[in-house]
Amino acid sequence: MAKFVFIVPPLTGHINPTLSMGAVLLERGHRVGWITLDESLAAKLPAGGELLHISYDENDQQKRESEQYLDIITKKIVYGIDSLKFLYEEVLIPLNRHSYDGIAYLLDQFEPDLVITDHQMFAGAIAATNKKLPYATSVTAPAAIKVMEELPKIHEWEMNQVIGLQREFGVEANTPIVCSELLTMVLTSQEFFGDMELTPNFRFTGPVINRPATKITFDWDKLQQSSKPKILVSIGTTFDHEHKKNFFTKVVEAFGDDELTVVVVSDPALFEQWPENFIVQRQVPQLDLLPHLDAVVCHGGHNTVCETLSNGLPLVVIPIAYDQSHVAGRVVRTGAGERLNFNRFKAHHLKEAVHQILNNPDYKTAAETIKRSFIEAGGTETAADMLEQVATKQSLEVLKN
Amino acid sequence: MDTVASTTKMNRDEIFDLMKQFITEVIGEEFVEEMDITPESSFTKDLEMDSIEIVSFSEKIKAHFGDQIDFTGWLSSMDLDQLINLNLGMIINYIYECQ
Numbered sequence: 436m437a438k439f440v441f442i443v444p445p446l447t448g449h450i451n452p453t454l455s456m457g458a459v460l461l462e463r464g465h466r467v468g469w470i471t472l473d474e475s476l477a478a479k480l481p482a483g484g485e486l487l488h489i490s491y492d493e494n495d496q497q498k499r500e501s502e503q504y505l506d507i508i509t510k511k512i513v514y515g516i517d518s519l520k521f522l523y524e525e526v527l528i529p530l531n532r533h534s535y536d537g538i539a540y541l542l543d544q545f546e547p548d549l550v551i552t553d554h555q556m557f558a559g560a561i562a563a564t565n566k567k568l569p570y571a572t573s574v575t576a577p578a579a580i581k582v583m584e585e586l587p588k589i590h591e592w593e594m595n596q597v598i599g600l601q602r603e604f605g606v607e608a609n610t611p612i613v614c615s616e617l618l619t620m621v622l623t624s625q626e627f628f629g630d631m632e633l634t635p636n637f638r639f640t641g642p643v644i645n646r647p648a649t650k651i652t653f654d655w656d657k658l659q660q661s662s663k664p665k666i667l668v669s670i671g672t673t674f675d676h677e678h679k680k681n682f683f684t685k686v687v688e689a690f691g692d693d694e695l696t697v698v699v700v701s702d703p704a705l706f707e708q709w710p711e712n713f714i715v716q717r718q719v720p721q722l723d724l725l726p727h728l729d730a731v732v733c734h735g736g737h738n739t740v741c742e743t744l745s746n747g748l749p750l751v752v753i754p755i756a757y758d759q760s761h762v763a764g765r766v767v768r769t770g771a772g773e774r775l776n777f778n779r780f781k782a783h784h785l786k787e788a789v790h791q792i793l794n795n796p797d798y799k800t801a802a803e804t805i806k807r808s809f810i811e812a813g814g815t816e817t818a819a820d821m822l823e824q825v826a827t828k829q830s831l832e833v834l835k836n
Numbered sequence: 837m838d839t840v841a842s843t844t845k846m847n848r849d850e851i852f853d854l855m856k857q858f859i860t861e862v863i864g865e866e867f868v869e870e871m872d873i874t875p876e877s878s879f880t881k882d883l884e885m886d887s888i889e890i891v892s893f894s895e896k897i898k899a900h901f902g903d904q905i906d907f908t909g910w911l912s913s914m915d916l917d918q919l920i921n922l923n924l925g926m927i928i929n930y931i932y933e934c935q
Contacts, residue, residue, distance in 0.1 A: 515886040516919055585891045592916040760886040778884045779867050
């Protein structure tokens, strides 16, 4: 038995894959903890998982500060290249700076055999290094390690922010240490990631898909009664109300009364009335739903895109910010879908793009190809195997010394 | 030979028109019609182009001018703030000077 600890940011897309990997490690008899700022994660942990909550002997000021990081990313409308500046300067760097002491303390308490830190929890890699603990890295948003040949300074700028933070906490390296030399798991397939030389410490696990423990109710009758093509429209958890209102206004205009059944992930109260052919729920059982669908419209969050492609379904991707432009680019490049520009697209573009991916079988064929590459890469069990191997190897090293 | 070179050298207006054509190809005609594209238009804020769109725009410049100008080299030297502030006029100047 070994002790593993995941260090996760308060971002759903980054947490979900760790829940699956953790569940497998727990089933195999290991101890698994999660270090997080978000206390509510306790309810989502797999049975036996231990919540290691970052909390300070706090005055109210610090407590408020901790809480503000939980949803800071939803607080500002950002777009395109600009959004990267916001992400690093206003979200990731302050979040990591704030989390460092708590992480370092919890690592001392838990004494893990292996730390698994999210690639955006730089403080996790820094704390593990300072505590001389072995760590692996989980790259849940693989675009972050991709350097755009034409715009290399974007990645360089990002990494300089990380190096600056490392120095603050006494790690003098001139390169970012966030991607572990022992094992950096890239949660996709090489085929979907695209061409780029990576050193052997980078291993493709395929998507690590999380099946939530709680059942989400859904209007299955309405879905199954329909003989029309079915699509899902979702723009994820990260974007605020105004974005959603503009977006779904266009979705309603595009597909109201269309020969489609449209499942929408949204607060139903966003509009007083939705078209008859829409099923609108705040949450949907996405993984159970996907096998019944014909296509997906989304913002290009890595998890939703991978879950969709794992079902061999084509997509229309409408990236908003961060790495989504890149994810959308990969969907187009692999032939599995079309992309639209979030600010510019109009209802008729969305309608045309969806009918195009539904009617031209080439998109589905390309999606099936990616699906096969995901299956070959392995997924959750493979990721768990890799983590076990590194943990075993590390404990042998310790015994030898 | 000098005459050939001078007739192929484009003036700033011609470069501007060519750039506008490339932008149209990247983002679509109907959007360009709605926008007032000027040399002051910035790629990120005014044209709302994201990184992937900027790259496809640069590919068009590369395809058109070939080895005549090292546009990719110039673009790849830009840091984040320069990219955020990049406007059409800067590109027109660069191409003009390179000819």
